[in-house]
Amino acid sequence: RANHRAYLGFMWAHPGKQLLFMGQEFAQGAEWSEKHGPEWWLLADDYHSAADHRGMRDLVRDLNTVYRDAPALWQRDTDPGGFQWSMCDAADDNVFAFVRYAEDGTPLLAVSNFSPVVREDYRLWAPEQVPAWQEALNTDAVRYGGSGVPVGDAGKLCPEDGKLRLTLPPLSTVWLTPAR
Template sequence: MRDLVRDLNAVYRNTPALWRLDTDPAGFRWVVGDAADDNVLAFLRYDAEGAPLLAVSNFSPVVRHDYLLGVPDDVPGWQEVLNTDAGRYGGSDVLNPAPLKPDPRPWHGCPSSITLTLPPLTTLWLRPT
């Protein structure tokens, strides 16, 4: 738990999208807020310059393979910067390869999409590569 909190704090400090526009609607955009059957939530946070961070949470106890998720089309690739299922935190170490390249297929109201493996009971934070 101590390692996870340390890593959360480090990523938080170095990712202005997580804190810079906290009170501004321009700093937040839902990607998935209605996937009750999947128990998945996903949203984008933006810093003042428009750099995003993608947060995805899987609240179910099963791995979701090939989960399609909408993303902006101006990002060449996405890389995990935090995965709460990592083995060093006591998780099952279900990870995504880096980088995840967007597909031009629109999804969730976004112009592009990526295909992820969502570990069970976890949150992922992804940043542009």
């Protein structure tokens, strides 16, 4: 499920609109069928993997909530000025990072680690106008069924020499917003 969670976080943050097929919001394994509809029984308390499926459902709920509350993710969806790569040349690491900007310039930094390796002390560019960042969403959170690897010390992440240093959880997408 980690790959699925990481991809959903990437897709929600990337410019364009999101598309889920019936059942993907709770990690239904089988293809949806109009004959019997979504496999809601996967969420039942007596199903052995229900916690995994409920974690996916909760992630989709939280993705939608943060998306709604973060104009950077939707205000400038079709405007090239609303998107900027932070890291697009880390193929060996399987890492993508980009910044989305709201109309007022407020950024959201999305970082995806599509490898099963924890990336400690990872450095990437972040907009200079933000003195500190905080985690808005982490697809690797325990409540979603992830490993719970922390991105940084509790609280704020502060850039040093124009670079943000953080820990990238395995198979995850992390969203960072300016700290309040």
